[in-house]
Each structure stands twice: as C-alpha cells, then as structure tokens.
Amino acid sequence: MATPIKVGLAGFGNVGSGTYSILKRNHSLITQRAGAPITVKRVAVRNVDRVRKLVDEDVAVSSDWHDLVTDPEINVVVEAIGGIEPARSLILAAIDAGKHVVTANKALLAEHGNEIFKAAEEKGVNVALEAAVAGSIPIVKALREGLAANRVSSIAGIINGTCNFILSTMRDTGRSFDDVLAEAQRLGYAEADPTFDIEGIDSAHKLVLLSSIAFGVPVNMDKVHIEGISRLEAKDIKFAEELGYRIKLLGITKYTDYGIELRVHPALVPMRRLLANVEGAMNAVVVKGDAAESSLYYGKGAGSEPTGSAVVADLIDIARTADANVSERPKMPTTQHNPGAKDFADFGDTVCSYYLRIPVDDRPGVLADLARIIADNNISIESLIQREAPQKEDSTEVILMTHSTIESLMQRAIRTMQQLKSVRGPIVVLRKEELQ
Ligand SMILES: NC(=O)c1ccc[n+]([C@@H]2O[C@H](COP(=O)([O-])OP(=O)(O)OC[C@H]3O[C@@H](n4cnc5c(N)ncnc54)[C@H](O)[C@@H]3O)[C@@H](O)[C@H]2O)c1
Ligand SMILES: N[C@@H](CCO)C(=O)O
Ligand code: NA
Structure with a gap:
C-alpha cells in the first residue's frame, strides 16, 4: 500500500x-x-x-x-x-x-x-x-539498485555543470572566464557562492557522496584532493586539443590496493572517449564494476x-x-557500511599519468636535464614536445607527457626540475585520465 x-x-x-x-x-x-x-x-x-x-x-x-x-x-x-x-x-x-x-x-x-x-x-x-x-541523472539509484550486484572499482564524472559549461563555452567561443561564469549564474546552474563551483568544492561534495554510496564508507571531505579550474590557462586547453585530449574537471574515486582515492582536478581526457564529448552544462558519470564493466550515465546535472x-x-x-x-x-x-572497506588513500600514493608544461631556456642540454630528472625518479616519458615561444627568442616551452607513475614521485621530480636555472617559471601540472 x-x-x-x-x-x-x-x-x-x-x-x-x-x-x-x-x-x-x-x-x-x-x-x-x-x-x-x-x-x-x-x-x-x-x-x-x-x-x-x-x-x-x-x-x-x-x-x-x-x-x-x-x-x-x-x-x-x-x-x-x-x-x-x-x-x-x-x-x-x-x-x-x-x-x-x-x-x-x-x-x-x-x-x-x-x-x-x-x-x-x-x-x-x-x-x-x-x-x-x-x-x-539517476546515479544514486543506479549505484544502489541497478549496479547492486557489482563490486564497483571506480567512478569518474563530470559532476559540475558550471565548470563544464565554462570550459566548453570558452573553448568554442573564446569568451572570457568571468563572462561565461556570469551566464552560468543567470541560467541558475551556479551555486550561491560560485567559488564552490570553480574551485572544485561542489564536485568534491558530490564525489564524497558517490564514494560513500559505492564503497559503504563515511562521507569525509578532508580526504579529497581538490583543484578547480580557475588557474587553468587557455594555452593548455589548446595544447591538449592538439595532442588529442579535452580538459574536463573530473571527480574521481577509485577502490585501490592502497586505499580509496578521492580527487577532483582538471584532467586531460582522450577525445575518443564519450566523457571528452560531454559539453555545456551536461554531466556524465562513468562507473566501473566487476560484473557490469563500464557504464555511462549522462544528463542535466543542474537547472x-x-x-x-x-x-x-x-x-x-x-x-x-x-x-x-x-x-x-x-x-x-553510511548505513550500507562495508565492514571490510579500505581506508582512504593518501593523495601522494595516487597513480596517474601527467602533462607538464615547462617554460625553459632555449639552449642545448635543457631537454637532457629534464629527461634525466624524470628518469632518476623512475618515471617514463610518453612524449616530449618543444613549443615555440615567439615573444621571447631565448625561451621556449616543453610539453612533457608521462606514462603512469606515483604522485609523490612526480611531485619530487617537479620540485627538482623547478630548481634548474634553465626553468624560467612555474611548471604547469595536469593529470591525464585514460578512462579505459
Ligand atoms: N540550482 C541547481 O541547478 C541545483 C542543482 C542541484 C542541487 N542544487 C542545490 O539545491 C539547493 C537549492 O538551490 P537553488 O539553486 O534552488 O537555490 P535558490 O537560491 O534558487 O533558492 C533558495 C530558496 O531557499 C529559500 N531560503 C533561503 N533561506 C531560507 C530560510 N532560512 N528559510 C526559508 N527559506 C529559505 C529562498 O527564499 C529561496 O526560495 C542548494 O543546496 C543547491 O546546492 C541546486
Ligand atoms: N552548481 C551546480 C549545480 C548542480 O549541483 C553545478 O553547476 O553543477
Ligand atoms: Na541524481
């Protein structure tokens, strides 16, 4: 009844x-x-x-x-x-x-x-x-009911419409960040405090709920590594496109041997993936389970x-x-507690591949120095591309893409590279998410 x-x-x-x-x-x-x-x-x-x-x-x-x-x-x-x-x-x-x-x-x-x-x-x-x-998107229902037979291993999603709207509109129209954010506010997508959207906090809020539902763990905002899109530069969006990737703000939670990962950051997603083609204020979530394998949920996340x-x-x-x-x-x-649930992972243990943009002197030996530091940290290079930097003739930019490695090793390598005299400014670090 x-x-x-x-x-x-x-x-x-x-x-x-x-x-x-x-x-x-x-x-x-x-x-x-x-x-x-x-x-x-x-x-x-x-x-x-x-x-x-x-x-x-x-x-x-x-x-x-x-x-x-x-x-x-x-x-x-x-x-x-x-x-x-x-x-x-x-x-x-x-x-x-x-x-x-x-x-x-x-x-x-x-x-x-x-x-x-x-x-x-x-x-x-x-x-x-x-x-x-x-x-x-009925993602809560999908996790609790539709995927109830599965051991979920990962969830990765575009779970903030405002950021996705900003990233895709800026790329398509060349309009400024502030202008597009104001439009998202007019359309009713943005939070009362839009820094929650653009600094990744809103995505983190949703991510801890997804992780809690999927893995039966308490909600815990302190365990999320959070980076937003406010410091993202247009040239990285452009370079990523040239290399076959789109930059999306992703919320990612994984059940791994070293604990449950919880992270929100801009990520390079291969263009051939459906998630890379989610545009405007739309949301999409990819869930991987041991039985269902990969499933994708797409729809309006705001409005x-x-x-x-x-x-x-x-x-x-x-x-x-x-x-x-x-x-x-x-x-x-939190009441469908998984008694054997792992603890949360340390961000330093996260396994990722990376995109680095390194401003350097344009002179012989610089690339070799960078490659040596990467190798000394047991990281393997996927590709290394030198860019022209026309405004300063004696400087250039190197785009370095790595294979999977451990975050703490990558951070150590970046700290060492940053100390080289030939490195002229802050190294831009973005992560790649292949979503295979
Ligand atoms: N806007 C969206 O697309 C969206 C999507 C998903 C979730 N949410 C969430 O939904 C909630 C509401 O968002 P919104 O966009 O509708 O906000 P809103 O600002 O449009 O509406 C808030 C409403 O709450 C009322 N209110 C505020 N304080 C009150 C109080 N003390 N007592 C009684 N009423 C009070 C206001 O009068 C207003 O009617 C937020 O938690 C937001 O994160 C919003
Ligand atoms: N501010 C949120 C609203 C929906 O939760 C967004 O942009 O996705
Ligand atoms: Na939902």
Whole structure:
C-alpha cells in the first residue's frame, strides 16, 4: 500500500519551484506511479509575498521553516534552501519529528551526512539525495539498485555543470572566464557562492557522496584532493586539443590496493572517449564494476526542473516504501557500511599519468636535464614536445607527457626540475585520465 504524501517544501528558488511545477503539471501521472497522491501542503521561503502569488491558494506559505516540522500532516520535508544552516537544523528537526527528508543539498550532506544519516537510521526514516548528485541523472539509484550486484572499482564524472559549461563555452567561443561564469549564474546552474563551483568544492561534495554510496564508507571531505579550474590557462586547453585530449574537471574515486582515492582536478581526457564529448552544462558519470564493466550515465546535472525531476522521483519512492519495513527500503550511504572497506588513500600514493608544461631556456642540454630528472625518479616519458615561444627568442616551452607513475614521485621530480636555472617559471601540472 502506498502512502499519500503531504510535502513541506523549504525553499522556492530554482530547485523548489522546479519541484513544485513538476508535481503540479504531472500530478495524475505521479499519483498513478506512486500509488497515492503527492501534494505540497506548505512552503517555507524568505520572500513570502513573491511565492504566495506562484502557488495554489490551498498551499500555506510562511517564512518560518519550523512550520513544516510542527505540521503533523506533513510526512515528507523537501529541503531546497541550500547552505549549512538552517538547512541542517531543519533536516534534523524533521527527522526527529519522524518525517522523511528529500534534499538537493550536497554541501550539507558532504559535511554533515554522517550525523544526518545516523539520525535518520535511528528514527527509521529516509534521507533521499538523488537531486544532490548529478541532478536529473539517476546515479544514486543506479549505484544502489541497478549496479547492486557489482563490486564497483571506480567512478569518474563530470559532476559540475558550471565548470563544464565554462570550459566548453570558452573553448568554442573564446569568451572570457568571468563572462561565461556570469551566464552560468543567470541560467541558475551556479551555486550561491560560485567559488564552490570553480574551485572544485561542489564536485568534491558530490564525489564524497558517490564514494560513500559505492564503497559503504563515511562521507569525509578532508580526504579529497581538490583543484578547480580557475588557474587553468587557455594555452593548455589548446595544447591538449592538439595532442588529442579535452580538459574536463573530473571527480574521481577509485577502490585501490592502497586505499580509496578521492580527487577532483582538471584532467586531460582522450577525445575518443564519450566523457571528452560531454559539453555545456551536461554531466556524465562513468562507473566501473566487476560484473557490469563500464557504464555511462549522462544528463542535466543542474537547472530547475532537471533537479526537480530527481526530487520528485525520490518523493515517489518514499510514497511507495513509507509503509514498508525499514529493512526493505533502500539503504542510506553510511548505513550500507562495508565492514571490510579500505581506508582512504593518501593523495601522494595516487597513480596517474601527467602533462607538464615547462617554460625553459632555449639552449642545448635543457631537454637532457629534464629527461634525466624524470628518469632518476623512475618515471617514463610518453612524449616530449618543444613549443615555440615567439615573444621571447631565448625561451621556449616543453610539453612533457608521462606514462603512469606515483604522485609523490612526480611531485619530487617537479620540485627538482623547478630548481634548474634553465626553468624560467612555474611548471604547469595536469593529470591525464585514460578512462579505459
Ligand atoms: N540550482 C541547481 O541547478 C541545483 C542543482 C542541484 C542541487 N542544487 C542545490 O539545491 C539547493 C537549492 O538551490 P537553488 O539553486 O534552488 O537555490 P535558490 O537560491 O534558487 O533558492 C533558495 C530558496 O531557499 C529559500 N531560503 C533561503 N533561506 C531560507 C530560510 N532560512 N528559510 C526559508 N527559506 C529559505 C529562498 O527564499 C529561496 O526560495 C542548494 O543546496 C543547491 O546546492 C541546486
Ligand atoms: N552548481 C551546480 C549545480 C548542480 O549541483 C553545478 O553547476 O553543477
Ligand atoms: Na541524481
């Protein structure tokens, strides 16, 4: 038997309004699929007057989120406010009142997920998070249900629409970083603080949730190596293209012999890979499992209705399973604990191949010095290309691509190269991800 759902909706911005429109437009279809009606009973927002005009008359609108928690008829709270407080207090209060929670708030879950999931488990309610990771793409469902037979070995994804939009629009149009970022903000993709997007923090939030779901480990932001796209130079995007690669901001988690890797950084992806051809604000996630092997999930990771689509899917799941025994419901990330799970890896142990751009003096012996340092660190060179640097006749740039090696060895080699007199400026370091 399905349970009729009365929703208390916190926030009526991009995600809250998208959720509301879908529930209204597809009401009969959703009722049929859920087995019971799902209706919004109350909305809590900052700007009550604006939202009052946007919702039906029978929906109560107030500025106090406590109203959602104290209303005994509300059985699910949708948190679409964002940020840490009061979102955390609202979610914990809703759980305490025995209400299920649906949230799009990856920042909150990545920082406070262990506390929230534990509280929900103790109370026997759900905290559903499909909208928090890769928006419309049902990646949480795919990992928990569709791929439940697998030992997942790696997940690599483009999980920030804003960065992918910036990287592909800059490449295609030559427009400036700031101009394209402003457009992403106008389109509702960017976070309230866009540094979360461009510095890789939003990708890291989603990555720790994916890793937690796939490997049954607690969420732990401290273990993620994070680099964003703000320092990426146009010339590296161009050189990468010439070498047959696209630069994408990737979130990567791997289950390895040396622990669970968690890293977010710009990466060179071979152009022949599907992931290299994911453009604009689209997201895509590649999952490798021992049985299914490689599978790819692609779709809109941001935007009002695409994100609302995931919120409503979670509401439908809750309507179908609210009456079921807790053990019959999908497990929450940290409660599907894998007792044998490895610890998190040290970033220095990561195995990668590299792209280095090294500004050097244009004179004999320089390339030999670089090659010697690389060899002394047991790293093997895949290719070494010298570039013209027309503005300074006595200088040039070397693009050095390596085979797989260990991050700490690479960092040691870079430190040594950086000390050479013939190296004229900072060495640019990017990682390659072959995704085989
Ligand atoms: N925008 C997207 O495409 C997208 C996609 C996935 C996840 N998310 C996440 O969804 C959440 C919401 O994002 P958004 O883009 O809809 O934000 P938004 O700024 O468009 O909307 C926020 C809403 O919350 C309300 N609000 C803020 N503080 C409040 C408070 N104290 N009490 C009551 N209401 C309050 C505001 O009035 C507004 O209606 C964030 O966690 C974000 O990371 C957004
Ligand atoms: N700011 C996020 C929103 C979706 O989580 C993005 O650009 O992908
Ligand atoms: Na999703």
